[in-house]
Amino acid sequence: MRSHKILNITPANSALQNLFSKELSVSRILAQILINRGVTGAGEAEKFLKTDLGDLHDPYQFSDMQEAVNQIRQAAKAKQRVMIFGDYDVDGITALTLLKNTLAKLGIQALHHLPHRLKEGYGLNKNTLQIARAKGIKLLVTVDCGTNSIEEIRQLRRHGIEVVITDHHEPSSHDLPPASAIINPKVGSCGYPYRELAGVGVAYKLCQALTGTPLTEDLDLVALGTIADVVPLTGENRIIAKEGLLQLGRTEKIGLQALMETSGIRNKKMTATFVSYILGPRINASGRMATAEVALNLLLSEARQEAEGFAKIIEAYNRQRQKIEGQIMEEAQELIDQEINFKEHKVIVIAKEGWHQGVLGVVASKLADRFYRPTILISLTEDLCKGSGRSIKNFHLFHTLSECKDLLTTFGGHSHAVGLVIARGSVADFKAKINDLAREKLRFEDLLPSLDIDIEAGLGEITEKVIAEIELLEPFGAGNPEPLFLTRNLKLKGEPLQLSRETLKFWVTDGRITHQAIGFGMASLRESLINADYLDLVYTPQLDNWNGQASVILEARDIFFR
16 A cells, blocks of 8 residues: 655745845745755855855864874885775775875875675784784774774774774764874864864865865865765765766766666766766675675776776676565565564664675665664674664664663764674664664654655746756755655646556646656556545656757655545
8 A cells, every 4th residue: 555755844944045136136936945955045045056166174273184194195205104094985985095095195005905896804903913013004094983982093003003983983982993083074272163074074175184185186086985985975975976977977086987888878968867877786796795805996997997996896796686675575574574573663773684884885785775664684603793774864773782882882874774693693673672672763754755745836847957956956966865855736747657666657737837757666656646636745846958958847756646
């Protein structure tokens, strides 16, 4: 049975609408969408629409930035051995690539270490000191990790190894590691005015400070990691993503060219959707299925034939990843049917032996979307088991794990995505405790999926000019979602058509204006659509270019029949 999402309709702000429309010469629709994104002044609105690299903050606003730069320059001057310690996801791999290339320009041929997802797990570990000492490392720089590696960094410092942390993860306690410098906007004492940078964004600020340049040519990497890590595309991240997508479209990096070629999007306009659903998953597949070194080697490639070889390997890993995900999805659904009582369980926690740890996060994300519950999947082993979780809008999963830390060996992450390690014997207690906490934190309405409607509009307002204005808001993503419209009291015109892949194509009219609409995955609604007297349509408007002719098409997100 199909259930509708709750509609959260933003009240119109007529005064600001009129101000923005007058000052910026835009429609009331674009004005209201800007208001919904938190924009409160005409100057701020203009900056939102016209991103400028000159609006990026000075990297030296990080309180430890000068010390970080000093440590790296001192290492370069003394010809000391430097190692970059990264993470195996897109954010970490792009950050490592960026910093490694930047240090090379300074004469530092840095070594690197990417932990193996299954053998080592996330972040610095007990082997880090041994690896660093064996290679004669005097300075270790982290990217996308390090903030919660207190004991590991204490050991490194005791053995005379300086440590510079670049990271964006939340500190799991009030204690911070004794690093030489910590560059992390989530650390309270950092002094930086924008806290939502991705790991690659933080590494980018260090590289800017080291070179004294905006590094425009490397924004392709920064945008790739930023968008793939699903950080809010607001403030600096919006500038990085928008300018970086332009750079990605004209990139001279051979590895990125090869990846776009094998994935079938070479020479197309780069969008956040391409990064989120095509490039990002492929780069991640390397670390999920085998080792992230393959993806790193691809991004570092300077020879076309070599890059094409790595891109083909990654394509094969991605197909393998999709197959395994499908198998785990089926098994997870069976466990949910058997074990989860949705009246009692506000958080889905399921565990099974044999689950591939590399894809648990992806499956957890899909299940969280399907059931609109925070979801944690755990791969059972004889002793320590690894898990991954994804959350919903009003449930801070990282903070909740902090309240369960007595049952966890280790954990880390963000509000909506976490990883954890837990003893097998603690899984049942953890499931009970996190659900007890969720019952205290979550209201009934928090567990109902919703759609945030930007504006109610008549079909006559949905013009090609308005759609062109909406395109100025791109790239869309977390913190800046694609705008949603609501139009009420429409009637079906003509016969709905069922296309391939459960797609429904139909026409709606208000009696004066008629627009084509398309509903992906909505083929089952065909009879309801035919029998309805009236319908209210939730949609995002697009331009459909067919045979050189542009026409308005409404991409349906929900349909309410009356």
